[in-house]
Amino acid sequence: MNQGGLRESPLAAGQASGISQRLARSLIGEERAGRRLAIHGRSIAFLCILLLLFFLIPVPAVFYYQTILAVFIILGFVRLWLDAGQLYRWWTGYLLTAVDFALLAYVLLYPNPFWPAEHPPQYALRTGSFVYFYVMLAGLAFSFQPKEVLWGGLMGALFWALGVVYLVSLPDTVLAPSRLGVVETMQLASQEPTLIDIDRAIQDVGVFLIVSLVLTMVVDRSRSLVTRQANLERERANLARHFPPATVDRLASEDAALSQIREQNGVVLFADLVGFTTWSEERQPAEVIAYLRNVHARLEAAVFRHHGTLDKFIGDGMMATFGTPEPGERDAIDALACVVEILSKFSAWNDRRAQRGARPVRISLGLHYGKVVVGNIGTERRLEFAVLGDTVNVASRLEGLTRQLSCRAVISRALADAARAEAPDKAEELLAGFEDHGAVQLHGRSEPVEILIAK
Numbered sequence: 001m002n003q004g005g006l007r008e009s010p011l012a013a014g015q016a017s018g019i020s021q022r023l024a025r026s027l028i029g030e031e032r033a034g035r036r037l038a039i040h041g042r043s044i045a046f047l048c049i050l051l052l053l054f055f056l057i058p059v060p061a062v063f064y065y066q067t068i069l070a071v072f073i074i075l076g077f078v079r080l081w082l083d084a085g086q087l088y089r090w091w092t093g094y095l096l097t098a099v100d101f102a103l104l105a106y107v108l109l110y111p112n113p114f115w116p117a118e119h120p121p122q123y124a125l126r127t128g129s130f131v132y133f134y135v136m137l138a139g140l141a142f143s144f145q146p147k148e149v150l151w152g153g154l155m156g157a158l159f160w161a162l163g164v165v166y167l168v169s170l171p172d173t174v175l176a177p178s179r180l181g182v183v184e185t186m187q188l189a190s191q192e193p194t195l196i197d198i199d200r201a202i203q204d205v206g207v208f209l210i211v212s213l214v215l216t217m218v219v220d221r222s223r224s225l226v227t228r229q230a231n232l233e234r235e236r237a238n239l240a241r242h243f244p245p246a247t248v249d250r251l252a253s254e255d256a257a258l259s260q261i262r263e264q265n266g267v268v269l270f271a272d273l274v275g276f277t278t279w280s281e282e283r284q285p286a287e288v289i290a291y292l293r294n295v296h297a298r299l300e301a302a303v304f305r306h307h308g309t310l311d312k313f314i315g316d317g318m319m320a321t322f323g324t325p326e327p328g329e330r331d332a333i334d335a336l337a338c339v340v341e342i343l344s345k346f347s348a349w350n351d352r353r354a355q356r357g358a359r360p361v362r363i364s365l366g367l368h369y370g371k372v373v374v375g376n377i378g379t380e381r382r383l384e385f386a387v388l389g390d391t392v393n394v395a396s397r398l399e400g401l402t403r404q405l406s407c408r409a410v411i412s413r414a415l416a417d418a419a420r421a422e423a424p425d426k427a428e429e430l431l432a433g434f435e436d437h438g439a440v441q442l443h444g445r446s447e448p449v450e451i452l453i454a455k
Contacts, residue, residue, distance in 0.1 A: 030144055030226075031143055031144045031145055032083055032088075034142035034143050034144045035079060035080075035083060035093075035142065035143055036080060036083070037142050038139045038140070038142035038143065039076040039077070039079055039080055041139070041142075042072070042076060042139055043073050043076050043077070046069045046072055046073050047069075047073070049069060050066050050069045050070070053065055053066060053069075058116060060114045061112050061114040061115045061116065063114065064112050064113065064114050065107070065112070068103070068107045071103065072100070072103065075096060075099060075100060075103075078096070079092070079093075079096055093143065093145070093148050094148065094151050097140065097148060097151055097152050097155055098151075098155045100136060101133070101136065101152065101155040101156045101158075101159050102155070102159045104132060104133065104136055104156075104159075105156075105159035105160050105162070105163045106163075108124060108127075108129040108130070108132065108163075109121070109124045109125075109160075109163040109164075109166075109167065110124075111123075111124065119193075120172070120193050120194045121167055121170065122167050122170065122173055122193070122194045122195065122196050123193065123194075124167070125164065125167065125196055125197070125200075125201060130160065130204050130208075133156045133160065133208060134208070134211065136152070136156065137149070137152050137153060137156060137208075137211070137212055137215065138215070140152040141215055141218075141219050144219065144222075144223060145219070146216045146217075146219045146220035146223065147216075149212065149215050149216045149219050150212060150213065150216040152212065153208065153209055153211070153212020153213065153215070153216070154209075154212070156208055156212070157205045157208055157209050157212075160204070160205060160208070161201075161205050164196075164198075164201045164205075167196060168196055168198065170194070172194045173194050173196055174192045174194050174195045174196070175195075175196055175198055176188060176195055176196065176197045176198065176199070178198075178199060261373065261374070261375030262373070262374060262375060263371055263372070263373050263374075263389075264323065264324075264327050264371070264372065264374065265323060265327055265331070265369070265370065265371060265372070265418075266321055266322065266323035266324050266327065266331065266369070266370075266371075266372040266374070266387065266391065267321065267322040267323055267331050267332055267334075267335035267367065267368070267369045267391075267415060267418075268319070268320075268321050268367070268368055268372065268387065268391050268392050268394075268395035268396075269303075269308070269318075269319070269320045269321070269322070269335060269338065269339065269365065269366070269367050269395065270317065270318070270319055270365070270366040270367075270395050270396050270398070270399035271299055271317055271318045271320075271342065271363060271364070271365050271366075271399070272314075272316060272317035272318075272363070272364050272399055273295060273316040273317065273361065273362065273363060273364075274362035274363070274364050274402075274403065275362060276316040277316075279359070292316060295316070295361065295363075296313055296318065298342070298345055298346070298349070299318050299320075299342065300318075302338050302341045302342045302345065303318075303320045303338055305338075305341070306322070306334040306335070306337050306338040306341070307322070307328070307330075307334050308320045308321065308322045308334065308335065308338055309321045309322070309324050309325070311387065317399075320338075321372070321387050322334050322335040322338070323372075324372070324374050324387055325374060329422065330422050330423065331369075331418075331422075332369050332415055332418035332419040332421075332422050333419045333422045333423045333426055333427060333430070335367060335369070335415065335419075336367070336411070336415065336416070336419045336427065336430045336431070337426075337430055339365050339367055339409055339411065339454075340430050340433065342363065342365060343363075343365070343408055343409060343433070343454060346361055346363045349361060362408075363408060364399055364402035364403070364408060364409070365399060365402070365408065365409040365410070365411075366395050366396065366397070366398030366399025366400070366401070366402065366409070366410050366411075367395060367398065367409070367410070367411040367412065367415050368391050368394040368395040368398055368411070368412040368414065368415055368449075369391070369412060369414045369415035369418045370389070370390065370391035370394070370412075370414055371389060371390070371391060372387050372388065372389045372391045372392065373387070373388045373389045374386070374387050374388075390445075393444070393445070394412065394442065394445065394449060397442040397443065397444075397445070398410040398411070398412065398442075398449070398451065401440065401442075401451075402453075405437070405453055406455075407453040407454060407455050408454050408455065409434075409453065409454040410437075410451050410452075410453050410454075411434065411451065411452050411453075411454075412449055412450065412451055412452075413449075413450035413451065413452065414449075414450075416431055416434070416452055419431070431452065433454050434452040434453060434454050435452060435453060435454075435455075436450075436452055437451050437452060437453045438450065438451075439451075
């Protein structure tokens with residue numbers, strides 16, 4: 001084995017495209033959920049208003065407004081029906097939004113034909129009913145679609161403006177003088193029931209457009225933040241599979257440590273289960289998977305606790321590195337401490353397993369220190385951060401040597417010397433359980449390797 005792929009780089013074009021598609025599908029799902037929430041919310045509000053109108057508006061005028069409210073509720077459930085039946089198209093929301101604002105403008109500006117007291121049509125502009133347009137606009141924010149919010153603002157302004165133009169065109173309409181004060185306008189309105197303050201109408205439409213634009217920007221900003229956060233969390237999740245938590249935050253914000261190909265000192269650890277193939281042949285698949293997950297969890301915890309990088313699980317084995325993606329001052333001593341902890345934890349685990357009559361878990365470890373080449377390799381469709389070089393091959397061979405030597409761990413003299421150089425006292429403490437074995441000749445390598453073993 002001469003390399004270990006750690007993770008798919010976020011720079012991979014093919015992978016990025018797939019991730020973008022998944023994110024787009026997630027956003028579409030959130031948009032659909034937002035529409036359902038908005039429709040349910042407005043339906044409940046309309047039902048409450050429908051009941052309240054019984055106490056505020058006399059019969060039969062109340063039936064007119066209740067019929068209109070029922071139409072709004074039906075339009076909402078039409079939207080839900082289209083969503084549920086996968087019939088929702090890109091233009092559906094725009095069409096229904098236009099219908100909502102057109103209907104709302106009609107209801108607010110056209111006199112109730114059943115109202116017992118007659119008012120001129122122009123009187124509708126004095127009731128302050130335009131505020132209901134803001135309620136309708138706010139509901140569009142749940143769509144999580146900036147374009148639909150902006151469209152709602154344009155439709156609301158358009159239909160209200162058309163209604164105002166209609167009222168202005170009536171023959172008995174009286175227009176208030178331009179820039180007339182509020183008090184003067186009120187006095188004039190009391191004398192002229194058909195008076196229309198055109199300045200106020202323009203102001204209403206202008207402010208509504210400004211608010212719709214601001215709300216569009218807020219929704220767009222929120223959508224961008226959600227997308228960015230989703231990407232960051234995805235990157236963190238990918239990194240967390242391989243790197244210790246202390247390294248994840250730094251790597252999530254920069255790819256320099258992963259993209260630069262370089263040679264550096266590092267430690268490579270291989271772990272494997274002895275006799276696992278034979279054991280698994282006699283077990284059910286569910287039991288085998290549960291067993292492997294238990295083993296992998298213990299190995300992963302030890303690697304991360306000692307600041308190592310989890311390269312990958314190889315069936316019933318594991319490859320980990322220390323000093324990657326960037327070398328540290330305690331890589332060798334951390335790797336040695338990790339091996340000692342794994343041996344200790346598995347021994348304690350086997351003691352507990354023996355008490356209940358379970359078969360012991362036999363783990364074999366190989367560890368070597370030396371030069372490694374680190375960096376991204378592969379193609380644009382699949383770019384991986386890899387650790388390559390003779391150190392990887394030697395560590396793999398040392399792990400395989402444990403069967404021949406009937407021991408649990410084999411480490412190289414180079415690793416032991418590097419650990420002593422980093423922390424002499426700590427290294428001697430950790431090496432107390434190892435014994436010198438001398439030099440061994442590894443397959444495929446001309447130079448012998450001096451090793452220490454742990455029984």
